[in-house]
Amino acid sequence: MAGTGKAHLRPEGEALLRVEDLVVEFRIGRTGLKVNAVSGISFDVLRGETLGIVGESGCGKSTTGRAIMQLPRATSGSVVFDGRELTTLDKEEMREVRTKVQMIFQDPISSLNPRRKVRDIVMEPLNVWKRGSKDEQGAAVDKILEEVGIDPKRAAESLPHQFSGGQCQRISIARSLVLEPQLIICDEPVSALDVSVQAQVINLLEELKKAHGLTLIFIAHDLAVVKNISDRVAVMYLGKICEIGPSDGLYTKPAHPYTKLLLDSIPVPDPNVETRKVVIEGEPPSPVNPPTGCRFNPRCPSASDRCRSEEPTMREIEPGHFVACHHPLFGGDAPVTVRTD
Amino acid sequence: MRYYVQRVALAILLLLAVSMLTFGALNVLGDPLFNILGPVAGDVNNPDSIKMIEVAKREFSLDRPLPVRYAIWLSDFVRGDFGVTFSSTGQPPVSGVISERLPRTVTLVAMAQFFAIFVSIPWALITASRAGKVSDRISTLNAFFLVAMPNFALAVILKYVFSIKLGWMPLTYVADDPLRSRLFQMILPALTIGLPVAAVYQRLLRTDIITTLQQDFILLARTKGLSRPRILLLHALRPSLFSFITVVGLNTGALIGGSIVSETVFRIPGIGSTLVESVLRNDFPVVLAIVMIVASSFVVINLLVDFAYTLIDPRVRR
């Protein structure tokens, strides 16, 4: 596999999490067809950093998040967390690692067991690991619940469906926090929520991150939300990372044509900003049979023959800002005009 | 195509498993010698019995191990040789008995199925479109009554009311009558089996149509200005038929079971009543043949149902 390169990875040992050449394949039913949900991506997250992963549906961003948790295990590649290689751990060792890496899901209702009391749900992790006495567990749970803004008394009596979507998401966050993890993977945590509630949850995550010294991976399709919360953003397209960089730099000066397309497509809540006509038609192709070369080439306005045959690798175009493109919008060869011999 | 091949392969595998289970049950749970010869099998002091036992053992290869016997039986079975019946009056071949009686059962089951389907679809359409109204509630109650009525009890009631008290329907089936009157004689037996099944179909289809009617695409059809009957028939019915079709297939089993009862009550010499008689007579070859035929046709029907599914739902076509 002509990997997309690892130029953007920081020196080993600095990162809390380092993912290299991650590949995840699924079989569709019994048809024998394979979906390359994630096709060889690499990235790392430093301690205390928030990495945002954006992309459209089917680009493999959620699969990446789950593959870090080894749910399910990746087809190949390496995931090093806090100096430990996760892909080779056995079931028992992995169980233990999972206490340090937690996950928050998109659907706040579905991620809570509908038939258990909310306080019990939050206490469950402590129960599984038999941490502390009953009283200590209760005290820890109540403290966390209060921190996320849920009344512990009500939580002790109520089932999840008696809470609103935003509150359920707070409860999920509380559950993921009780084991005091180092890394939290947030998979579209606010996309099911109303705009007014979304801001509450984002602010809460920022506060908790500071208070608990957390490292976050924030996966979402909403670019503005990702920008707001992330230090660094990776843009995914069809199972590959096409651009990664500090969020402010990446948003103001996108280098990959796909990133630019994404940014241009977002309707801006300001009528005075002229809506840019989106020039690119078409939709992401199916990951069952991805295009050769650069996966974005069929939709890319600057695609050349080289893009169709040769897969671009990651290179730095600005300090900390990397792109996998033969003709980036800046910092490389000028687009379109370049010919390959 | 791949889909069809897979389904057929699975069906063949199933038939093999079914035959092993049936053959195994009869040979392991029961004493095959007893099943063939009846009480004679235990009478080892009588020289005649000993002779019969010898003959039976050779005839049915009882001295060979079970798997070999199974292989012999299976190869005979697929060639249409079902062995001979055990009876006091000679040993007529099972295949003869079956070929004489099977058509009656097939007719009966088909009539019942036809009846159940063509009663339940309009019934479900009407009640679903009037869901929650008084007429719908009454019909639901009726359906409950029908479902709760075991078919052997229904058979007795129908026979009492329509044949004995009102005299509208013939009491029994006469094998020598012309086809038309034989079909007429089968109406009551078919109703016995079909009515409760119609109620089952109606309840299922009604629920599915109501679910479909809540879908966005029905709303879209409404925004086009289509009339209600048109929406019901053209837009709501077909997408609601998926589980209906599966259940029609599965309920063929219930209908076959029902035919056993119905044939017994109305004295129709079909394979259902024959099965019961043979079981009570310990007529091993007949029981084996009938169970195999019934199970195989059930497997084949469900295979056909799977294929019918692809006609209705374009999404499963590959």
Place this chain on the structure above:
Amino acid sequence: MSSAAPDRNEVEPLIETVELRTHFRTPRGIARAVDGVTLQIRRGQSLGVVGESGSGKTVLSRSIMGLLPRNGVIREGSVRYGGEEIGNRTPKQMRSIWGREMAMVFQDPMTSLNPVMKVGKQVTESLRLHLGMSSSEAMAVAEKIFRDVRIPEPTRRLNQYPHELSGGMRQRVMIAIALACGPNMLFADEPTTALDVTVQAQILDLLSEQIRDRNMSMLLVTHNLGVVAGYTDEIAVMYGGKVVERAPTKVLFSNVKMPYTEALLQSIPRMNQPSHSRLAMIPGRPPDLVNPPTGCRFAPRCAYARDVCVREEPPLVQAETPDHTFACHFPVGSAEYHERRVELNRASTTTAEVL
């Protein structure tokens, strides 16, 4: 979409509702999904209805169209279409208008197309019904409309089932179905929420282009302020079943009056803000439509609410800018608003110092 209407008073509204109410009987009681909405849409104009889930925006659009469930609905008030009262018509009487005069595009193209019917048939259905076309005529028209909505290979697509199309294509088919009989009024209910961003922009562009070309009016229901900002002439903001602010799009974004609208605008993260900027929050959650709060429905969540807000429901009043109405006792810019604002700022700076 800016259209310079000659003189607004001269143009008769295409759609006009007066005190429209739509309530649902639920096991818990009556849910006031739409509770007294008065609005007009002029020909060729597009009105954006913005609100969060449960604000009544979807019910409003369906109620105007008369497309409500048959049982458990109470609808009151007047709906006029082209000067004619249609609020009291039965669905049966509405059928001649549906499809022909009014059409709707739904949110999820996955569930809004009949999965077992070829898309061609779904498009031609209303053509044959309303315009009495033969099947081949209708197919030819459908093909042309498919071209209009930029579906590649229209002839082949007409013979496909919805599951064989991508999400964006399906939504184009939905639009084609809506446009088929050349309606005057299009209701678009969150038409892009289920789609990816890049596709979303394509569909919105297509919709606005078709509206303009065909001189149609549109009611665009969405929760996305970005969508209404770029694609509508006017905006109505809904909260708890009521319209709480209504203004031409540009006016609304530059001169917001209702604290709810302001808070909503501030709570969305912007691309031009640096990362980690703290978002403004609206505490609490949307109101319960069965037991709505007394007075102003936003009062329990409003930072500027005073006693009177909880007691008295603010009427919809005219702002100084034309065509701009809002329902608030202490609108943005009022003296009381500023007074509270100063207090809030002081409070937040002191907390910041303490931290």
Place this chain on the structure above:
Amino acid sequence: MSTTNNSAGNQDEVAKKKLGFGFWLCVTWLALMVFVALFTPLLPLKSPTSNFLDSSQGRPPYAPSWKHWFGTDKDARDVFSRTMHGARISLTVGFSAITAGFLIGGTIGVISGYFRGWIDRVSSFVFVVLLSFPSLVLAILLTSLIERSLLTVSLVLGLLSIAPVGRLARAATMQYADREFVLAARQIGAKDRHIIIKEILPNVAIPMSSLALLGMAVAVVAEGGLAFLGLSVEKGITWGGLIQLGSDASKTLEKAPWISFFPILMLFLTVLSLNFAGDRLRTYFDVKEMTL
């Protein structure tokens, strides 16, 4: 309409659903039947096997009267007493069959739905094989080969309910096994056993238990059918047997319909109650339409 549902569903006081009058009526009838089944020998009933010949009335069967509420059969045995005794076998077989089916089928279904893989493939195939026989045919086949006692008949019917129950349990489990709260449990490091017991079972068991009544109705009818054909418990009185006795000759049915009609009524009311109560429970627990 989706919008109203969403806003209403989230609120604190979701309206309490009711089981309704009909449900409690059915439960009362079932309780009565269970009482009768449990205490038949202690109840002041006439002997079910004695012949109450009454020369003043001529030859039996005798029509219902004060003396014999449900009349007598050809041998002048009291139909009322026999019907009450019949409840015993019918309910015992129905109850034990469905219990066995739920214990075995439910366990297999939950395990294969949760772990999937080869366990699932094997158990699914076994289920399909079992379902390839029309249930009455399989029941006849098996009962014909064994000594028909209360235990064995229950076991045979229990075996028949394994596949349908197992499939439902598997489907219900799979529906929850993919839900995110199960994923969440796995990623806090919970073991499979813990997840099955604490996360899956509460969600699967409650809906399944509402199906138990429906399943019992099926088992009671199946036992009745076997008994009607003379293939249920050999020694003892069963409803199916009573019905058969009153209808085996058209003459009997014509002259003395009460012999079979009273057992039919009892059986019908019992099955109706099981069905109706089960159906109410199913809607109460919001279980999607499933056919057993």
